[in-house]
Amino acid sequence: MKQIYSIGVGLIGGSLALDIKKQDPEVVIHGISRKDATLNQALELNIIDKKAVLEDVKHADLVIVSIPVDATVKLLPTILDLIPETALVVDAGSTKLDICKAVENHPKRRNFLAMHPIAGTEFSGPTAAFEGLFIGKTNIVCEVEKTTFKLQEKALKLFTDIGMRIRYMNPEAHDKHIAYMSHLSHISSFMLGKTVIDKEKNERDIFDMAGSGFESTVRLAKSSPEMWTPIFEQNKTNVIETLEEYINNLKHFKELMEQDDFEAVFNEMKNTNHIKDILNGIA
Template identity: 50%
Template sequence: MYKIGIYGLGLIGGSIALALKKSLGSRIYGLDKFHQKEALELGLMDSVIEEKNLSEMDVIILATPVDSIPKVALQVLDACKQDALVFDVGSTKSKIAKAIKNHPKRGNYLLAHPIAGTEYSGPQAAFSTLFEGKINIICDVHETDESLLKRAKNIFNKLKMKTIEMNSTAHDKHIAYVSHLSHISSFMLGKTVLDLEENEKNIFQMAGSGFASTVRLAKSSPQTWTPIFVENKQNILIALEEYIDNLNDFKTILYRENKQKLKNILQKTNHIGLIIDKIEAQNG
């Protein structure tokens, strides 16, 4: 049985801990700068990772905020045993890839990104079935030792994820569109309406389920998302620019009351419905 260490026992790290305790019966060693006590009390971890036991771990999982991962990754690679598997579950991959590129134990490391989460965060938000049926993206797999890659895939199977491969540059570009941009659009929609609410009370009684759905991601944790946005800044700025361009085009077409053009755009965009149905089927 693997000895498993997890850095960061929030929604993601905590859910991995619960799932692996359940499926592998593993003892979880954990370390959490912010919620150590809570994670212990909730049973997300059994013991604390200490300098003296770090070298005993077979698998070390990094689930801390994404901007802290490069530093932790290097420290863990320095200290882990020769055949330990180290992987992170951060939402951006290129900067981590770059940080560990020349480490002598680069082969011990795997870049992973499980596409799973909720708008809640912290140890209390963790639950063991979070990953079931979800997509997991692993990047630059040729850089990871074959036997350790196999070990990682075994763990992802235990989490019941569907694993796909991609290079880290493509990952960061695409995830900017299908995840980071939707968080920003949601946050800024929430902000725009809250700004108005300051002067006009009770407009929210007018809001329906459509508004709630569109703005749901604005509940997401600032502690998690500020670093993600900054780490993937270059790709997000491009995606955001395109989104703003589309909104400005829409504004112009509406201003001119060009109904046919407006209808054509909405009609073409309706195609997203098929994609949503697929995503929802994929997420059970």
């Protein structure tokens, strides 16, 4: 896979490009973006080797799609129309069901691999990209059986070579689990930030009193609304379900405090401490 086209050259697409180039300096990374300024920036940062347009993917060995999920749903059939029979297209979207459905009957469905690298930061754009982002991270692959074996084999080797673990899952299960593990935490962070901004009108007070706990909890509120709004829209049913459970837990915690039942408050937190054992096991 020597001719690689990255549609989207921000945090995920750019970091993938950097890691792939580190593994194989002979690959040529072509960048595609709606904004020429973004491509110029990616060139300056040595994330890509050349600028390209969508029609150029007819020369691709591999196409990486790392753009907002609503744009992926619209663009993916066209990409598959354009690529040669020997090429593979992968996407890195945070939702999978709508993306998989968009190409389920496409003549080149076998040339597509749906994946979601569970990696990232709160930053976006080419300047957010860096080498090593994916080391030790899980890459969830959906409907692998629908991708031609030779192409999936090459792609999975590429991603394991840059340090990712591979996990297989169907799109429905992926979207349900990711609503709890990622989408809910982003909403919580955004709404915590909103609550503080609405209450604390003095920005200097927020800055002076923000401890490490607040900073780490609200970190995800710096994330791009342009990226996250389509994710919430595509995964609406699962996100609403997780929000209902989360809100019920918050209400229950509030009721315990109103009842001065701090033994129960202690037990709630003590029982939840088990999360560190789970996360330590993952680490």
